[in-house]
Amino acid sequence: MNIFEMDNTYVANTYGRFPIEIVSGKGAMVVDSNGKEYVDMGSGIAVNTFGIADDEWVKAVTEQLNTLQHMSNLYYTRPCAQLAKLLCEKTGMKKVFFGNSGAEANECAIKVARKYAMQTKGSDYYTILTLKNSFHGRTLTTLAATGQDVFHSQFLPLTEGFVYAEANNIDDVKSKVAEHKIAAIMFETVQGEGGVLPLDEQFVKEMKQIADENDILLIVDEVQTGNGRTGKLYGYMHYGITPDLFTTAKGLGGGLPIGACVMSEKVQNVLQSSDHGSTFGGNPVACAGAINVISRLTDEFLAEVQAKSDMVFERLSKADGVISVSGKGLMIGIETKKDASAVITECRENGVLVIKAKNKVRLLPPLSITWEQLRYAVDVIVAACAD
Numbered sequence: 001m002n003i004f005e006m007d008n009t010y011v012a013n014t015y016g017r018f019p020i021e022i023v024s025g026k027g028a029m030v031v032d033s034n035g036k037e038y039v040d041m042g043s044g045i046a047v048n049t050f051g052i053a054d055d056e057w058v059k060a061v062t063e064q065l066n067t068l069q070h071m072s073n074l075y076y077t078r079p080c081a082q083l084a085k086l087l088c089e090k091t092g093m094k095k096v097f098f099g100n101s102g103a104e105a106n107e108c109a110i111k112v113a114r115k116y117a118m119q120t121k122g123s124d125y126y127t128i129l130t131l132k133n134s135f136h137g138r139t140l141t142t143l144a145a146t147g148q149d150v151f152h153s154q155f156l157p158l159t160e161g162f163v164y165a166e167a168n169n170i171d172d173v174k175s176k177v178a179e180h181k182i183a184a185i186m187f188e189t190v191q192g193e194g195g196v197l198p199l200d201e202q203f204v205k206e207m208k209q210i211a212d213e214n215d216i217l218l219i220v221d222e223v224q225t226g227n228g229r230t231g232k233l234y235g236y237m238h239y240g241i242t243p244d245l246f247t248t249a250k251g252l253g254g255g256l257p258i259g260a261c262v263m264s265e266k267v268q269n270v271l272q273s274s275d276h277g278s279t280f281g282g283n284p285v286a287c288a289g290a291i292n293v294i295s296r297l298t299d300e301f302l303a304e305v306q307a308k309s310d311m312v313f314e315r316l317s318k319a320d321g322v323i324s325v326s327g328k329g330l331m332i333g334i335e336t337k338k339d340a341s342a343v344i345t346e347c348r349e350n351g352v353l354v355i356k357a358k359n360k361v362r363l364l365p366p367l368s369i370t371w372e373q374l375r376y377a378v379d380v381i382v383a384a385c386a387d
């Protein structure tokens, strides 16, 4: 059996995989089992913030691995505390709960919102308002939060208490808030899986105002948009608002599983001893990776992410066969005249790995991709988009 047959036989059928096996890499380059090299414009879906086997990151992680790989949350460990401090200092937030994934981070935020609303308004205020076309995860509760029926229909009943408003339609948000007993409003600043669609600034500001006026918590899902991906440390920082909670995962660990629910002063003490937990949460190795990632996302580094983004937008938006380009920073969606899957295949054959979001070609390169690698990738993408 070759690896494709073995995987297809023994691994659950939940993923449609591209027909290559990735064996290794360095930075933004990956190598398949035939020795062919590619520029990786997906970075494990916005996970490998500094690409593959980045020297500094590997050093930080392996030093921790050789010291203490795991300890239960019954004891104090240094990386967990240091990462929480770093996240709070960089964002002005007050406390962090660590889990292992985006879905788990969102579950925590939902629990905080429900407990807060129960304490402040009563136990019938449990409904969370999310946006249509959003994506918040695959657990039964975060699926319920996800405003896309296609993900729901085969897994009913989902967790109750979610309603959906149309993105960028403030009147719809207002009417849902009037109609339901809302505990929190939760959204992505750029809908990633939904097609790399940034929310309008005015809409986000008005949601913040409605939330404040009604003592509704504002939760920003920064699982994909976080950790420098959009050219700022967190996506909400583009919008001049501060959420009551934000969640993040994907790029936080730079390639290790970690998720975080980050809480403002208002909700910092909502969760108390034994209200929530996670065996692997705050794992020292994952936290050591995340400390390395977050401490390297300086203003100077983020300005370079933005400059790279500007170059990609500039080149792609006037390219043949490109209908539109959307997104922020190095989270970019391309609407193409050709079928996106055909463009993706052509790019792969020419040494560039790009992925899909809805009907768009999606780019999520490592933030540390070199200008030369990025220019090469854009050349290949531009050529693939042309009729």
Ligand SMILES: *Cc1c(COP(=O)(O)O)cnc(C)c1O
Binding pocket: 100, 101, 102, 103, 104, 106, 135, 136, 137, 138, 188, 192, 193, 221, 222, 223, 224, 225, 249, 250
């Ligand atoms: C990927 C993603 C999630 C789910 O994260 P997992 O780590 O796969 O659980 C949640 N929200 C957003 C916005 C995402 O992009």
